[in-house]
Amino acid sequence: MTTNRISLTELERGTPFEQRHIGPDQAAQAKMLAHIGFGSLDELTAAAVPDVIKSAEALDLPQGRTEAEVLDELRGLADRNRVLSSMIGLGYYGTFTPPVILRNVMENPAWYTAYTPYQPEISQGRLEALLNFQTMVADLTGLPTSGASLLDEGTAAAEAMALARRVGKVKKGVFLVDADCLPQTVAVIETRAEPTGVEVVVADLSDGIPAEIAERGVFGVLLQYPGASGAVRDPRALIEQAHELGAIVTVAADLLALTLLTSPGELGADIAVGTTQRFGVPMGFGGPHAGFMAVREKFARSLPGRLVGVSVDADGNKAYRLALQTREQHIRREKATSNICTAQVLLAVMAGMYAVYHGPEGLAGIARRTHRYATVLAEGLRAGGIEVLHGTYFDTLTARVPGRAAEIVAAAREAGVNLRHVDADLVGIACDETTGRAQLTAVLGAFGVQGDIEQLDAAAGDALPESLLRSDDYLAHPVFHQYRSETAMLRYLRTLADRDYALDRGMIPLGSCTMKLNATTEMEPVTWPQFGALHPFAPVDQAQGYLTLIQELEERLALVTGYDKVSLQPNAGSQGELAGLLAVRAYHRANGDEQRTVCLIPSSAHGTNAASAVMAGMKVVVVKTGEDGEVDADDLHAKIEQYRDELAVLMVTYPSTHGVFEEHITQICAAVHDAGGQVYVDGANLNALVGVAEPGKFGGDVSHLNLHKTFCIPHGGGGPGVGPVGVRAHLAPYLPNHPLQPTAGPETGVGPISAAPWGSAGILPISWAYVRLMGGEGLKRATQVAVLSANYIAKRLEPHYPVLYTGPGGLVAHECIIDVRPLTKATGVSIDDVAKRLIDYGFHAPTMSFPVAGTLMIEPTESEDLAELDRFCDAMIAIRAEIEKVGTGEWDKEDNPLRNAPHTAASLTGEWTHPYTREEAVHPAGVDAAAKYWPPVRRIDGAFGDRNLVCSCPPLEDYDG
Known part of the structure; x- marks a missing residue:
């Protein structure tokens, strides 16, 4: 008896991943091709895709590898990251994700493969989970209306600035930012303010608003509570002064601290923003994390992003839905003040469930322990002759060590702890849920201080000001009290998941919102501690695996799209749009063409296009769409001529929003270029182009890509997302950068779009793995x-x-x-x-x-x-x-x-x-x-x-x- 001989090389190759990713096998493809009248995929491609845009060469990517091989590669990259105990702070903290939440939410396809709950009847589970999140935020901030999450803390603060400008009584004046706000937040605000003509003034407000600033008019004020330095100050007098000037006051608050401190609402704030990262969501080298915004009731209908509320069904039973479901980008378009059309749902669900599992007593216990470690550390430093700047603080200390800061930070690093190097004389130290006695001992040793933790604990007092201790109840609802055992929590999570429809149940055939396989192999590395536990401002020599992964992904995305440079910082498609348009604006201004401010947008475009253009300081001019769904060529050429000297950019989606390959795209691009404008190709539909055509080669100057669509990052019930921006070489100097990480972008960049240098870096292994698994040929066949x-x-x-x-x-x-x-x-x-x-x-x-x-x-x-x-x-x-x-x-x-x-x-x-x-x-x-x-x-x-x-x-x- 003989068998067909197969070589060892063939056996070692294993099953190509594309056969796992692509649903129809060869026999099914043949049947489908026959039904529509074609003999092969190449024949169909030749007929469907216009010749003028087709790529001349195959994608020059490494050959696709097996799942086992790619996991081995990723382990090698992960091992090149060094995870030290992080005590850097600045809005990012170590946290312990309860395993029942890690396994049954973050790693559960019932949660991570779901789409945005636009069909609420089959989204009741995640809508209830988001209501938990909203209630948690509203209770802790003391403000009645919270949204269903924003992208990160910096973005949330920028959205608060725009909200204050829109709803406030003072229509001119400055946006005043306290100097003790997080530096990355200040930078994001400055990036967002400049194109819209808002002047941002950063000042020390510890003694109130200076008279010379008050005289200029102030429409909004931003305070950090506790401050970036760790200081806890009573802001009531400052808030009252701001209100007397007619300003809207935003407080960027730490939710864990708010379990012990008086809420922003009670202090008089109009808006509260922040991040829920430390509620069980890994740092992930910067994201994704659920930012939050809560507002006074009168501002509820102006809240950016999503808001979950209660309605009734046909039988009169209570049911949940997205309130104000058609958000302002579609209603107001170029009059919109926000381009946020998404959320961070998966991360918001995790943070909300963290509060459900721990309850108010558990959260307060974590906060007290965190605070206690900070007071013990302060006691030890002072006993050793080290000056601690502030007498009232929650979890963060700033120590003054004239001329010794670098030396102490280096010593702590040698002992396995990362501290914050503020400047030559100041060191920042932040405690969190994961801090223990070993870290305290290491930090004291780095300062050259010896101290017995037990004795220091006995000597240390509390450092929260008596006047700011919280006295009201919060999280009183039964949901925050009845799921203490893991059995109860497990069943609650299963109950909610069973109410939903996600990709683990069946097909979600949404147009314009690609819902493809999110492979387990791609997802698995996200929860590895070498990727999840890294602080975004950790020294780069500790993140070499991440930086290699980021560089390779940027290069491969550039190759796929035909662009010269890609930035992975934008953490949503809307943010990618803004980054791309800011690059165009900066390019024109660098060339002395400051009058080029007109953005042409087809009437069929997604609403965020117009909103992003306005946020980038541009004037939107709408181009008609023909009956065939294509851009009306006559109207486009008329508008190009009308605005020839003012034309900045044309935004066009390709393939079109109507689902067709427009044959005249290269002519359209040429006409815009001839008039001195740039072409923004919205990459929302890139999944119809990968391996077939490259926007950067057929006329595009800039595109954003949706990694949560084309490159397999899951939608997560409405987020996370990554919206990187790709540009041709002449726009590359104007990509986003970051003040705390020089390697994250060009020195001449437009500033940060997101709070973290590489945005939602924690989920980039998903797209890296997808490209590596598929290879060039696999991507084309997909x-x-x-x-x-x-x-x-x-x-x-x-x-x-x-x-x-x-x-x-x-x-x-x-x-x-x-x-x-x-x-x-x-x-x-x-x-x-x-x-x-x-x-x-x-x-x-x-x-x-x-x-x-x-x-x-x-x-x-x-x-x-x-x-x-x-x-x-x-x-x-x-x-x-x-x-x-x-x-x-x-x-x-x-x-x-x-x-x-x-x-x-x-x-x-x-x-x-x-x-x-x-x-x-x-x-x-x-x-x-x-x-x-x-x-x-x-x-x-x-x-x-x-x-x-x-x-x-x-x-x-x-x-x-």
Whole structure:
């Protein structure tokens, strides 16, 4: 008996990862290609992608490697990072993630593969978790309305500045920042202020607002509480003085300190901002972390970002949803004051659950222990003759050691502890949840001080000012009191996850928001301590693994996009837009073309484009979109001529927002360049281009990329994200930089966009691993199969629903838009009815009414196999037949399965009065009863929720019994 001989080399190669990542196998691809009339992926690519943009050469990337090999490479990089005990502080602290939260939230695909909760009926679990987060923030800050998280503390403070300018009574004047604010926050604020004409003044406000500043007018004030130096000062008199000047006061606060200190709201603040990182979220070399903002009730409707509130479903039961769901970028566009359209949901869920698990007593206990370590350390330093600058502090000390700071920081480093080198004479020391006696001993030794910890503990007193001790209750809701055991917490997390729909259940066919596989191999390194426990301001020689990974990822992304340089600092697509536009602005100004301020934007563009342009100091001029979905060439050329001398940039999404490859993109780019402008190619749809075409080669000067889409970072229920920006060489000098890390960007850069030098560095191993696993050929095939899958769905659905836009040869790109408007006009069945009925069939709806009202934009990605694609198409075709029943009168127009969708298990009990059967309601054709997903609530009343903004925990009655 003989067997087919296979060489050892072939056996060693293993299964290529692309076969795990790409859903349809070769046989399935052949079947799909035959259905749309092509013989190969290359043939389809040749027909769908215009010749003028096609890449001439294959991607020059290392060959894809197996999962085991890539994990070994990542371990090698991780081992090149040195994780010391971090006592640097500055808004980043060691924390202990409870393992039940680490395993069941951060490492759980039920949480990390979910999409933004725009379909609230199937997002009730994470919406409840976000309400926990909002309540935690509102309670601790003493302000009634908190959002569902922002990107980081620096960004949140910048958003507060914009909010103060918008809602305050003082329309001119300066934004006043206390000198004891975090330096990275000050730098982000300055970056954001300059293009919009806001003057930022940094001053020592410990004795109040100086008269010469008050005379100029002050529209907003920012204070740090406790200060960056560690000082805890009573700001009440300062806040009162600011209010007398008509200013809006923002307090950047430490939530852990607020378990012991009087809240900003009680002190008189109008806005509180900060980060929730130290609530169980690893430092991750800077992110991702959930920033926060809480405001007085009168500012609730101006709050940037997302806000979760309580509404009711069709049966009158309480249900959660995103309040004010259509955010200001889409309503106000160029009048928007914020481009934030996302959040940091996964990290906000972790921080909120940290508070749920510990409760108010547990959080206060962690805070007291942290404070106690700081007081013991201060006692030891003073006993050794070292001057500690402040007598009142929470967790951070500043020690004066004339001329010896560098020497002491180096000695501490040798002992395994990182301290903050403030200047030649000052050393900063921050305690946190992970601080122990060993760290105190090491720090004292670095200062040349010997001290017995027990004796120092006996001698040390508290250092919190009596007048600022917190006296009110917080976190009183039952959710913060009833999950103390791991069993109870585990079951609570499972209960919430079961109420949601994520990629671990089935396909999420959202157009414009790629929902592809987030492979476990890519995700695993994120929680390794060598990546997770590193402080963003640690010395670079301790982060060599990270820096190598960052450099390689930047270089590979530059190669993929055809650009010369990439910055990974922006921690969201919106921030990447801003960074790119600021680079364009700086380039024009460096050339003496300060009059070039006009940004041309097609009317179909995502709302953040216009908001980002205004934030970058530009004037938005809208270009019409033609009936075919392409940019109206005549209107574009007219606008170019009209604004030729003022034209700064054209922002264009490619492939277009309508899901097609526009054939005239190179001509459009050439016309803009001829007029002296730059071309910003929005990289939201880059997953249709990787390995096929390069924006930097077909006319783009700058693009942002969404790593949380094209490069596999998971959406996490609405965040985290990374939005790096790629530029051609002439724009590279104007990329973001960072005041605390010179290697993070060019000296001539525009300043920091994010608080951390490399933004959300902690999740960059995901995209590095994806590119390394796939290699150039794998990345190209992923793109080709994504285009194949979209065209397969379009062809299958075309006989039942009109496909609104197509490109060359009647083909679409990576997504297709189907038009429901004619059916709505004929039958009364709305786009909402179709979306909610899909839930009964076991699907998340496609993108609704964007970019065209009354349509569904469908993007299958390359990761869904043929069986799932067919299951979705079968469901859509079955729904079309149901619509026909409504149209013919067989089903009542107001009482039918579509209008009443989704159907819950509870809706089946009791008397059934509908003209369709229970089985038709919940087990339509193709739905496996044994694998049925049951939505927890019926259709939610969005208008009710917007009229009745509620920002609190789940109702008390939910916890009865």
